[in-house]
Amino acid sequence: MAERQLELSGVAVELGGRQVLHDVDLKLDESELVGLIGPNGAGKTTLLRTILALQPVRSGTLRVGGRPPAQARGRVGYVPQRHEFAWDFPISVEAAVLTGRAHLRRWGRRADSEDRETVRDALRRVGMADLASRPVGELSGGQRQRVLVARALAMRPRLLLLDEPFTGIDVPTQEALTDLLSQLRTEGTALLMTTHDLAAAAGMCTRLCLLNRTVVADDEPARLADADVWLRAFGLARSEQLLRILGGAT
Numbered sequence: 001m002a003e004r005q006l007e008l009s010g011v012a013v014e015l016g017g018r019q020v021l022h023d024v025d026l027k028l029d030e031s032e033l034v035g036l037i038g039p040n041g042a043g044k045t046t047l048l049r050t051i052l053a054l055q056p057v058r059s060g061t062l063r064v065g066g067r068p069p070a071q072a073r074g075r076v077g078y079v080p081q082r083h084e085f086a087w088d089f090p091i092s093v094e095a096a097v098l099t100g101r102a103h104l105r106r107w108g109r110r111a112d113s114e115d116r117e118t119v120r121d122a123l124r125r126v127g128m129a130d131l132a133s134r135p136v137g138e139l140s141g142g143q144r145q146r147v148l149v150a151r152a153l154a155m156r157p158r159l160l161l162l163d164e165p166f167t168g169i170d171v172p173t174q175e176a177l178t179d180l181l182s183q184l185r186t187e188g189t190a191l192l193m194t195t196h197d198l199a200a201a202a203g204m205c206t207r208l209c210l211l212n213r214t215v216v217a218d219d220e221p222a223r224l225a226d227a228d229v230w231l232r233a234f235g236l237a238r239s240e241q242l243l244r245i246l247g248g249a250t
């Protein structure tokens with residue numbers, strides 16, 4: 001049976017005294033790729049940060065690999081939005097990816113041969129092995145995205161969270177990333193990805209989870225063909241543009 005990597009049941013989260021998420025139920029097993037879709041401000045990033053134990057759960061239950069999130073940090077990789085990384089920091093690509101292993105190493109200990117081999121392997125997987133010594137500030141947007149993915153892979157996560165990984169990247173990087181996510185799935189990694197690219201998500205995800213403060217719908221893309229579900233998720237009236245974007249899906 002597939003191993004459960006993530007389970008949320010009735011989860012509520014508050015930010016600044018305001019309830020941002022309520023009654024969130026979500027399950028994710030190994031080898032699943034779930035697209036987290038919702039309008040701006042729906043709580044997608046907050047949900048990822050809560051799974052990473054960066055945000056407390058107000059009520060409900062959250063388990064990562066069967067454990068409370070604070071005890072499961074070593075099994076969750078995170079690819080943040082690109083603007084969240086300090087690209088002006090004067091370090092090489094290799095050093096940036098090595099930071100992905102920092103919490104697996106004892107504080108102050110130097111990187112060993114296993115760390116370096118894991119970093120090289122992660123850079124190979126994202127097609128960046130040739131640029132290992134390049135300063136991160138000199139990279140293009142697509143190359144930066146690859147570095148963030150390699151950094152998350154360097155910890156060999158069982159669960160990988162990706163925040164808008166396809167936003168603003170070139171087509172070759174989109175294709176390479178799509179292939180990589182599919183490979184990770186076949187290796188058993190569970191993947192949860194926020195995206196605004198509905199067409200890409202429908203094409204590659206095993207399930208789509210429509211979030212708007214709570215889970216409005218969660219199913220295989222082909223089974224989410226009802227326009228009303230999408231309209232509810234996005235809080236829209238029937239006439240709006242989303243119906244046209246969804247095209248055949250509605």
Ligand SMILES: Nc1ncnc2c1ncn2[C@@H]1O[C@H](COP(=O)(O)OP(=O)(O)OP(=O)(O)O)[C@@H](O)[C@H]1O
Nearest residue numbers: 015016018020038039040041042043044045046047
């Ligand atoms: N530190 C904070 N304090 C109070 N409210 C916050 C804080 N951070 C975010 N919020 C609010 O929480 C809600 C959810 O934000 P979040 O960033 O999780 O949404 P999102 O779905 O990721 O949006 P986007 O698609 O725009 O990235 C928003 O209304 C936002 O304004």
